[in-house]
Amino acid sequence: MATKLAALLFAFALAACSVPGPVLKPEAESPFILPGVGTGVGISTFSFQAGNGGWRDLRLGELVLMRKSPLRHRVTFSLRIVARNRVGSLRLKQYEGIVRRTGDVLRLYTERCRIYGKKDFIDRMVPLDGWTCDHLLFQLRISADGTLEKIPEITAETEDSDWLYLHRFKPLASHPVVAGKLVWAGQRLAAPDVAHGDLPVETPQAKYGDETHPGGILTSDDGAVYFGYDAGRHLRPGDTITLFADDRSTTQARVLHVVDDFVLVQNAAKKAPVAGTMTTRVPIGLFD
Known part of the structure; x- marks a missing residue:
């Protein structure tokens, strides 16, 4: 009984916790070209170097853009930071949400934030914490060379997260296969x-x-x-x-x-x- 109660409380915490701030409403959904993929189903990944993430030893950052259904225009993202904490255990901080595009600007509206952890590389990741963070917005400009550059923005409605990441996101891979690129x-x-x-x-x-x-x-x-x-x-x-x-x-x-x-x-x-x-x-x- 105690185990079931703990599981229910944990699930409730994941769903109910929220970071204070105004909820940002994305504009209406419409089809657009996903960098590295196009207008169809696919996934693109980009690398970046995290500047701060709450841990002493940051390792790497990865941005994933994906369109999973041929019947919907919806594009989602997962922005992930891998680090280790003070005792050497691995931590994965993950921001998830939806993507909108206007011209050469991608707007990443964050809906959920998660932290996962494990001790060694051969262990399985387990969820450690989660909260709603729908007041966060990341804006990225698509450059001619295929990289993405973060656009800093500080307004009354949005919180600038320039303190968290450096600006340049470099292409890593895309799937389905695009000529000359890794899957x-x-x-x-x-x-x-x-x-x-x-x-x-x-x-x-x-x-x-x-x-x-x-x-x-x-x-x-x-x-x-x-x-x-x-x-x-x-x-x-x-x-x-x-x-x-x-x-x-x-x-x-x-x-x-x-x-x-x-x-x-x-x-x-x-x-x-x-x-x-x-x-x-x-x-x-x-x-x-």
């Missing part, structure tokens, strides 16, 4: 180089064909962790993934594990900031 891309989150401030990366044992990966703590020459939206849809353990270095050179590596949107990659000794794949999987069942 999935992840940013390098950590590697087992503790001397330079990285987190230790532990992975369980895995077997691929006749080869067995022993598991344990990955060495600095053996692996890294990448983070990207919808990783489980596009990647499986044993898949080959491409690593992109700063000089645009590429190397091939192997996926060891995919947990939520965290991907453990073997043979990722080069400090490639992005990993990606042009291969996408067609679902074979309702829960695939």
Whole structure:
């Protein structure tokens, strides 16, 4: 009984909590070109560097724009920050809402805010906190080079969140496939180089064909962790993934594990900031 009561109270807290401020009403829905996708169904992801997020060790930021139904014009977004707290546990702060477009300006109306957490990379994310934040508005200008630039705005009706993020959002991936673009891309989150401030990366044992990966703590020459939206849809353990270095050179590596949107990659000794794949999987069942 106590467990059920606690669950009900937690669900009520997620639905009822709200940050004070006037509710912002988006304009009427209308079809528009989604950067990287067009007017059809698809997903685009962008990277950004968070400037402040309530934790001491910010790792990366990701913006996801998506249109999921061919029958509706609705476009939604998920703006996510990955960090670790004072004891080294991972935290994911997530802003969700709907998108409207006027000319070259995207207006992101926030509806919900969530915080998820886990201790190690191989753990599953669990919800920790949630609240309604429908007074927040992010405005982004679409640049000719495909990047998005945040437009600061301070009025009586809106709260400027310039303190939270830097301005430039760089394209990562898009799906369905657009010529020359990745269908999935992840940013390098950590590697087992503790001397330079990285987190230790532990992975369980895995077997691929006749080869067995022993598991344990990955060495600095053996692996890294990448983070990207919808990783489980596009990647499986044993898949080959491409690593992109700063000089645009590429190397091939192997996926060891995919947990939520965290991907453990073997043979990722080069400090490639992005990993990606042009291969996408067609679902074979309702829960695939």
